[in-house]
Amino acid sequence: MPAFIVHLIHTLFPKTVLFPDILLIDLGLVVGGIGLFIFMTKTHRWGWLWREWLTTVDHKRIAVLYLIAAIVMLFRGGIDAEMIRAQLALPGTHFMPAIQYDEVFTTHGTIMIFFMGMPFIFALFNAVVPLMIGARDVAFPRINAMSYWLFACGAILFNISFIIGGSPDAGWTAYPPYTGLAFNPGPGENYYFLALIIAGIGTTMTGINFLVTTVRMRAPGMTLMRMPLFIWSAMVTSALVLFAFPPLTVALAMSLFDRLFGSSFFTLGHGGMPMMYVNLFWLFGHPEVYILVIPLFGVFSEVVATFSKKQLFGYPIMVASILAIMFLSYGTWVHHFFTMGAGPGVNVFFGLSTMLIAIPTGVKIFNWIFTMWGGRIQFTVAMLYQLAFIPTFVIGGATGVMLAAVPADYQFHNSYFVIAHFHNVIIGGTLFGLLSGLYYWWPKMFGSKLNEKQGRVAFWLFFIGFWVTFSPQYLLGLKGMTRRLYTYPAGLGWHELNVISTVGALIMGAGFVALVFNIVWTLVYGERDLTGDPWDGRTLEWSLPSPVPEYNFARVPVVHARDAWWDMKQKGQSLAQLSPEDVHDIEMPRNTPVPFLLGVAFFVVGFALTFKWWPIAGIGLAGVFAIIIFSGFDYEDHHHLKAEVVRKTEASLGRLQG
Amino acid sequence: MAHSETELTISEAYERDNDRALKFLKPRFHEEKFPMTQILGYIGSLILTFAAYFLVINRVLPSIALLAVILTLAVMQGALQLGVFMHVREGRGLAWQLIPLYLVFLIALGMVGMSVWIMLFKSGVS
Numbered sequence: 059m060p061a062f063i064v065h066l067i068h069t070l071f072p073k074t075v076l077f078p079d080i081l082l083i084d085l086g087l088v089v090g091g092i093g094l095f096i097f098m099t100k101t102h103r104w105g106w107l108w109r110e111w112l113t114t115v116d117h118k119r120i121a122v123l124y125l126i127a128a129i130v131m132l133f134r135g136g137i138d139a140e141m142i143r144a145q146l147a148l149p150g151t152h153f154m155p156a157i158q159y160d161e162v163f164t165t166h167g168t169i170m171i172f173f174m175g176m177p178f179i180f181a182l183f184n185a186v187v188p189l190m191i192g193a194r195d196v197a198f199p200r201i202n203a204m205s206y207w208l209f210a211c212g213a214i215l216f217n218i219s220f221i222i223g224g225s226p227d228a229g230w231t232a233y234p235p236y237t238g239l240a241f242n243p244g245p246g247e248n249y250y251f252l253a254l255i256i257a258g259i260g261t262t263m264t265g266i267n268f269l270v271t272t273v274r275m276r277a278p279g280m281t282l283m284r285m286p287l288f289i290w291s292a293m294v295t296s297a298l299v300l301f302a303f304p305p306l307t308v309a310l311a312m313s314l315f316d317r318l319f320g321s322s323f324f325t326l327g328h329g330g331m332p333m334m335y336v337n338l339f340w341l342f343g344h345p346e347v348y349i350l351v352i353p354l355f356g357v358f359s360e361v362v363a364t365f366s367k368k369q370l371f372g373y374p375i376m377v378a379s380i381l382a383i384m385f386l387s388y389g390t391w392v393h394h395f396f397t398m399g400a401g402p403g404v405n406v407f408f409g410l411s412t413m414l415i416a417i418p419t420g421v422k423i424f425n426w427i428f429t430m431w432g433g434r435i436q437f438t439v440a441m442l443y444q445l446a447f448i449p450t451f452v453i454g455g456a457t458g459v460m461l462a463a464v465p466a467d468y469q470f471h472n473s474y475f476v477i478a479h480f481h482n483v484i485i486g487g488t489l490f491g492l493l494s495g496l497y498y499w500w501p502k503m504f505g506s507k508l509n510e511k512q513g514r515v516a517f518w519l520f521f522i523g524f525w526v527t528f529s530p531q532y533l534l535g536l537k538g539m540t541r542r543l544y545t546y547p548a549g550l551g552w553h554e555l556n557v558i559s560t561v562g563a564l565i566m567g568a569g570f571v572a573l574v575f576n577i578v579w580t581l582v583y584g585e586r587d588l589t590g591d592p593w594d595g596r597t598l599e600w601s602l603p604s605p606v607p608e609y610n611f612a613r614v615p616v617v618h619a620r621d622a623w624w625d626m627k628q629k630g631q632s633l634a635q636l637s638p639e640d641v642h643d644i645e646m647p648r649n650t651p652v653p654f655l656l657g658v659a660f661f662v663v664g665f666a667l668t669f670k671w672w673p674i675a676g677i678g679l680a681g682v683f684a685i686i687i688f689s690g691f692d693y694e695d696h697h698h699l700k701a702e703v704v705r706k707t708e709a710s711l712g713r714l715q716g
Numbered sequence: 717m718a719h720s721e722t723e724l725t726i727s728e729a730y731e732r733d734n735d736r737a738l739k740f741l742k743p744r745f746h747e748e749k750f751p752m753t754q755i756l757g758y759i760g761s762l763i764l765t766f767a768a769y770f771l772v773i774n775r776v777l778p779s780i781a782l783l784a785v786i787l788t789l790a791v792m793q794g795a796l797q798l799g800v801f802m803h804v805r806e807g808r809g810l811a812w813q814l815i816p817l818y819l820v821f822l823i824a825l826g827m828v829g830m831s832v833w834i835m836l837f838k839s840g841v842s
Contacts, residue, residue, distance in 0.1 A: 301820075305827070331835070392834055398837065404833065
């Protein structure tokens with residue numbers, strides 16, 4: 059064999075990716091890939107895949123793509139979590155070697171935040187925001203597709219690290235100097251930085267897109283104070299994305315320069331300043347946790363109003379508090395590194411600003427409770443997640459205020475108390491919110507309700523599993539167990555609590571299985587919803603048939619009140635009764651391969667830079683520029699849907715008069 | 717003599733006052749056949765970039781002066797990008813985009829200022 063092929067094999071498959079379990083996964087991926095290829099070819103689905111999905115710019119299809127990616131990543135991150143709990147269940151276990159344990163907790167955190175939470179949120183945004191504001195698509199449909207394919211490219215780049223070259227192992231925060239070349243020469247951290255930079259470009263574009271969409275694309279009559287709260291939350295989240303991602307990109311790029319080009323921004327020698335990375339990372343990181351939870355505040359505001367059969371209590375205050383949270387979230391980032399020792403002035407300022415955020419959040423909690431008060435509550439699965447969210451999030455928030463007290467934080471810092479706290483807010487707030495939104499909007503996305511009985515089983519497994527997993531971890535933290543610990547000796551009193559925690563993780567795993575079963579069962583046997591409004595909803599998306607036709611609204615609605623669709627139903631009006639004269643030609647964005655090819659080109663750049671293959675990276679970069687320039691001169695980006703076609707579609711849905 | 721003031725209708729007066737109050741938001745909208753402004757802006761931005769590079773590599777200035785000059789060049793670069801390539805004052809009607817832009821400056825300055833404040837710690841932990 060030529061020497062360079064041997065060298066290539068040693069580079070791509072070092073000893074760290076040759077564990078037996080990973081080899082088994084390699085085999086599974088190869089067999090599965092071949093099987094999928096044969097299946098697609100036999101059933102002639104490649105053209106369908108290309109035309110309907112890979113080149114699509116329709117926000118509803120992009121939402122489905124985001125959703126699939128998010129659920130696959132939930133599986134990957136969940137497997138990582140189960141492996142962590144298996145390792146920690148008993149003292150002195152060597153289920154995994156230390157290096158693999160480090161890789162697993164790193165990928166667990168990174169995937170759950172960047173490649174599960176955010177795409178799931180963007181799935182909901184894409185599925186619902188244009189429908190709720192009475193628009194036919196987002197402001198920039200092509201950029202929307204580019205965002206998805208850049209995210210997908212980043213996610214794939216990050217996920218292949220464990221079979222090719224080795225995973226990153228410096229935690230989801232990737233603090234230097236450990237991520238420097240001196241301590242971490244393998245390709246793992248390169249994967250981390252490049253994947254996050256590429257996915258971050260996509261996320262920033264999504265932020266711009268939804269900010270412009272919510273500001274500019276609302277139906278006539280929908281003033282700012284008539285927007286549903288989910289639209290407010292989408293707007294605020296997009297603004298947070300716009301401000302939060304630049305510091306992250308800068309910090310990641312500087313770390314990457316340290317690794318690839320020998321600069322010294324964050325190294326120990328040559329005047330580098332590792333703590334500056336920590337500062338920049340959390341300058342992004344704190345707004346990021348609000349990016350992860352504010353959209354779900356919006357979801358809960360819609361769900362609680364719909365299933366309490368009442369208007370949301372205190373709408374103006376809800377808007378004000380969401381804006382206050384946005385503003386305050388920029389001024390709290392030091393609470394992630396109080397123990398750096400920045401001095402009492404800095405620490406007190408940021409401790410107080412952190413406690414301040416609890417006030418607008420508390421206001422929101424009370425408003426949700428008051429919305430339910432006196433309402434006729436329907437205990438659907440979406441509402442159950444809402445009811446579970448309130449106590450869970452309150453306890454997570456309360457332990458957050460404990461962590462904001464600086465002297466106490468010196469004790470809690472880096473212990474399992476912190477782990478329990480942020481899982482309490484991220485699972486209790488984000489995951490419960492995402493699942494609530496999934497059950498609530500599933501009929502709109504796919505045209506049939508998710509089976510409620512099976513959904514209830516998944517809900518109780520998630521809810522009970524969550525508390526069994528994480529309440530022991532508060533106590534473990536107080537007993538001195540530190541985070542990122544790969545094994546521990548017997549006799550420290552941590553044994554029983556860790557066993558309980560692992561049992562809880564298994565219950566949550568069963569919850570995930572139940573959820574997937576529920577989804578698959580519904581896709582196969584689900585009953586078609588013919589009304590388009592199965593929950594008796596309040597906002598405009600429920601005025602449309604499910605699933606929604608390509609052009610969304612045959613006639614753009616005029617909004618007269620806050621809960622626009624509810625108001626129309628009260629007045630006996632219906633968008634379902636169109637007269638044929640109301641239907642005109644509709645300008646629609648045209649499908650394009652540009653976003654997909656851009657993702658491919660970025661993948662080439664990312665993969666080549668990971669292994670420092672400069673010529674290939676150069677070719678990939680040239681491809682990126684060529685695609686962007688081509689896209690700039692591509693004037694054939696839209697087409698007109700003939701009124702006749704729209705009339706025919708509406709008539710087949712029974713929505714046309716005469 | 718009995719001029720303007722009395723003859724203006726209320727809405728006209730309101731509009732005029734509005735115009736005065738919001739003078740800084742008046743858009744400038746112009747179109748050229750050949751993008752001369754953009755080409756000059758491109759050359760200008762390159763000059764600003766290479767000037768900073770030259771100053772850092774050749775070390776012709778003492779550190780503090782170097783820092784001041786580079787920061788000035790950066791501000792000029794930012795203004796040039798916003799003005800020439802991002803069409804910051806252009807648009808139909810009043811240029812409302814300027815108000816959030818000022819908010820952006822405020823937040824950016826806050827972030828930079830607070831970062832400096834945070835990183836000036838003297839406890840020797842680094």
